[in-house]
Amino acid sequence: MVILYSMKRPIYVRPLSDAERNTLEAGLPSPDAFTLRRCQILLASADDQNAYQIARNLGCNAQTARNAIHKFNEEGLKEALRRGSKRPHTVHRIFDEKGMEALREMLHRSPREFGKVSSLWTLAMAAEVSFEEGLTKESGYLGKRSGLPWPGWGFAGKEPSIGSPLPIRYMREKTRMAKPA
Secondary structure, eight states: OOOOOOOOOOOOOOOOOHHHHHHHHHHTTTTTTHHHHHHHHHHHHTTTTOOOHHHHHHTSSSHHHHHHHHHHHHHHHHHTTSSOOOOSSSSOOOHHHHHHHHHHHHSSOGGGGOOSOOOSOHHHHHHHHHHTTSSSSSOOOOOOGOOOOSSSSSSOOOOOOSOSOOOOHHHHHHHHHHHHO
16 A cells, blocks of 8 residues: 655745845844744744755754744744744634633632542642532633633632632741740
């Protein structure tokens, strides 16, 4: 049985001007890893290396090299060396309106009603119980991308618990003072 794979033509950067090559070479000693990597990719592509060769030599993904080459060819050197936004292009909500209301009702009940030891909700516990109750299709972490109306919607505290009646330090000092010397 023979399987044929279709390969796209390798892409390369357009011919570099002297000013562009000087700018890229000046970026090689950069302390910023993003700038350094982009300069390495673009210079390697200018030296007739394809994305797979660049990826193997630099220890990155071939798609990373292709993205840098496309950015340079389409928008120029300045844009190719500019760091983009880290925000996702799309946010997939875990809950629809009906699911949000069901989650809200669940969180107004005690975790002990769902067989949990603690009386305080954590994000991990809420994710686990929402999966067990069929509110979500997969178990996981209810983070900021879950579609919950952040901030100030019940999870303002840090993980592992939402609140604590007495700090541990206070309890230790209270115990220490109660002992006779």
